[in-house]
Amino acid sequence: xxxxxxxxxxxxxxxxxxxxxxxxxxxxxxxxxxxxxxxxxxxxxxxxxxxxxxxxxxxxxxxxxxxxxxxxxxxxxxxxxxxxxxxxxxxxxxxxxxxxxxxxxxxxxxxxxxxxxxxxxxxxxxxxxxxxxxxxxxxxxxxxxxxxxxxxxxxxxxx
Numbered sequence: 001x002x003x004x005x006x007x008x009x010x011x012x013x014x015x016x017x018x019x020x021x022x023x024x025x026x027x028x029x030x031x032x033x034x035x036x037x038x039x040x041x042x043x044x045x046x047x048x049x050x051x052x053x054x055x056x057x058x059x060x061x062x063x064x065x066x067x068x069x070x071x072x073x074x075x076x077x078x079x080x081x082x083x084x085x086x087x088x089x090x091x092x093x094x095x096x097x098x099x100x101x102x103x104x105x106x107x108x109x110x111x112x113x114x115x116x117x118x119x120x121x122x123x124x125x126x127x128x129x130x131x132x133x134x135x136x137x138x139x140x141x142x143x144x145x146x147x148x149x150x151x152x153x154x155x156x157x158x159x
Contacts, residue, residue, distance in 0.1 A: 033121025
């Protein structure tokens with residue numbers, strides 16, 4: 001996800017490294033903000049584009065999450081924990097408010113990390129200190145560097 005300065009632009013890709021890479025290169029040319037990426041492993045919900053991050057939160061904000069949120073996900077749910085969390089907890093909260101984000105950090109626990117992008121491109125992190133810097137990028141974890149967990153390896157996109 002990235003912002004054009006007035007709204008968040010979202011591109012999703014599930015299976016093709018080439019399509020992902022093309023979308024990423026196009027985003028780098030168009031973005032008026034940081035670009036925030038999410039590579040998902042399935043912890044709940046159906047594996048499809050509807051369950052790929054990011055998800056709309058409220059008032060043009062979009063959200064990505066890493067971890068397993070403390071919410072009840074019904075067996076065979078078509079939506080994942082992040083969407084349930086947004087629906088049940090984040091509706092109409094001012095996500096650009098420091099106190100709201102601090103409270104959310106306490107609610108979700110230290111293992112979970114969230115990135116929120118505002119329409120103007122500001123990015124807010126919850127539990128950012130639990131992530132890792134790698135070169136000039138922030139990662140919610142470095143698991144991608146050690147194992148093939150998704151549909152393609154991050155390193156397969158580089159030639």
